[in-house]
Amino acid sequence: MIKLKIVLEHSYYPNYFAIEDIIATQEKAPCKFLVNIPKLGKLNAASEEDDLKAGTSLELPVWLVQQLASGRQPLVTIDLPKSYKPAYREILKADATAVDLHKFGLYFYELGCHIAQFDNQGDVREILVHTFTTRFKQLMDLADNIGLDPSAIDKLDMLERKLFKDGNLARNLLNNWLNNSIIPMGAATMVVNHRKRKRINVE
Amino acid sequence: MLGEKAYSLVKELEDRQCEILPYNTDLVTEIATEIVHLYDQNHQDVRLEDSRTPGTSTNLMPTVRMRHAAIQRNQRCLLAYHYNRLRLLRQMRWEFGSILPTELKENLSAAENGWFNKYSTILGKYMRSIGENGGLNLAVDLKPPKALFIEVRCLVDYGKLELNDGTNVLLKKNSQHFLPRSECEELIRRGILQHIAN
Amino acid sequence: MDDISSEDILLEEDESEMMHLTPAQLVDRMQETWINEIRAPEILPYKYEYVECLLEHINSMEENIETLQTASLVKVVHQLEIDRFRYIIASYLRTRLEKIELHVFHILKEEDTRIEKNELPYLSDGELQFAQEYKNSIEQHFQSVLSFWPGMPPDDWKNNPVVPNLDSFVFLKSKENVEGVIIDDSDENDIVDLKEGSQVILSYSKIADLLKNDKVSLL
């Protein structure tokens, strides 16, 4: 199938319209309110009051927490989501390759990048880099179809999956090239998809 | 919860780099309603704040700020949904050409249909501007050239194809032909011909 | 007012170079330009002179061989060569178009700055017009999407344009000896010398200028 997108050649880099970034920032982080927020009590399911009271602890999406915690007058303080707390960091430091990162956090790296803003010690950033570099060998083996255990793909986080998918596609193209004389021209991706769907509808 | 609908709208696009789903008018309208609602509430509270004597009664600014964050989030999701659909439309223009299959067209909003045609027009204009001799079609020559002629099989009853040298070829389902590569590349991409590599 | 198009300026500037460029050199330059464009994360200055010159060669060759017999060896050989060059040009221009679309707001802003500073533009006239119309089409679409908005919608999306990641890593070959390339921003002493012909991988931002000055080429 013909890929018309060259965009793929350049690795993921978040932007305002990036679906991945929007989905990643929907993940939740614990925070504690420093002031009363009148009228927005309904955000706290455990309470029936009209106002959200100072001192309340809630788990809110990162996009919201980020806004409320920054600026000159923060409304909340952020706590690290559990996957980035010391206990979990220790697990990753012990052996990051053994961890099912998908369960750890679907968007472990993306969320981590956002959270790292609020971690002055730099522990989050350090564990992100450590985890990524330690798990790279596994990722490369998967992409290169070496030591096939496809179930390992399920244990990748979303960023790793993306890298795996692009890397694996390229590796398969390369292997095809090495093994075949001519790679025939193919129909465009969307055309093929469209046709498949049509067939399903008919059946 | 704030911004939930907007989130599910964006979620629709996840892992859909190669297909366009029906435009979700209902959800888009609901999100617009949520935004207007938040906006109105903020408007009211800001007015109350303006008339409030400092130090008296409740400070509404934190509430306003929180709602504003939700407004921005809703807007981001809404625009991301539309933007990424335009990117898909762009890809469709390159893959299907300037005329879309009707079933796909039905999945677009009126504004999207308009955008598709607009994009087609400006792209065509650009291609015609290349060089001094009437332009260059960028929708062909997608792969490095190998041979001038290639073996193809026809996948549908397409009808007559007139070649640049004036000869006519009848493209019937399952018929095989030896054709100039440059003249059948587009038909291959559109799934009408299949390239048979030996 | 004198209306000098970007192409005129480029023509003047590169005329001397074009005069002594043989067709073989021209083809090599075009190929290098094409690969650089594919590999660079950002859009590079448009090489008007190579594209235009090569297209001209193609056109006159096509005219020359028109009268030859379709299946004659000479015609086939010429046609094969033409197809190769057409592919390079088409792929080059497609790559640029994709970058223009993806980074349109960013690219147009940079282009404005260049014009203000009297620097050479990066886009061809055709590309610039396309970019502006493409930008307008997106703005119009967004306007219609946001038409329900009470008052003025926030400008967040305009303040956060999609930008190329200049930190992207690239493979490159040095075309001459280059000294003192800084490879890490956090340590200015972290430098490396590139010998002519040496191949390295590093972050694009460190060599963008070298690339634009023709000291290195991407792989």
Added chain:
Amino acid sequence: MNPDDIEFIAENELVQVISNFNSPVIALIKGNVGPFRAGLTTHVPLWLAVNLRQRRQCKIVPPSWMNVDDLEECKTREKNLRIFTKMPSDHYIEVAKLLLDCSSDDIPQADEIRTIIKDIWDIRMAKIRNSVNSLIKNSSSFAALDNLTMFEINSMMPLVPACLSQIMRLKKPPRGLNTQSQFPSSILINTTNTTNSL
């Protein structure tokens, strides 16, 4: 770029052919080819050689390095040294594949050659994987790649540059915030240290 793009670039390499037809010089845009005299050799670009061979209008003279003895020596050297040795051609793998696919009859011991080249490729790929692994492990911001061919470098794409770019992003303080980077740059490789060199 796909492998066929790199192959396309490799097709510019010159090879010798023995034509079985006569033709005066053909003035291509890039330069003259021919004259062709039946039974005599002349240099042509690989793309032309392959095309003529497919039309049975020539035999191809294998490049001087394409023989069992030289390649065996090359393989032994590659195996014994930790660094990457210089290959006899900057496009050895593409040239070998193209010639072995279209004209194995013209090349003595074609099957052996195919096997040795595959072995050399495998040895070098294994080296690349090792170097890449330590490169990423140390999250380096620079590596030398001397003596790797374009096709071999391309085999690392997109994964290797993508992962390095991602590491850079994970390390970097978010835009707008002026916190110091926590990680000193680790340079795995400098040009004098060949054992670490990619």
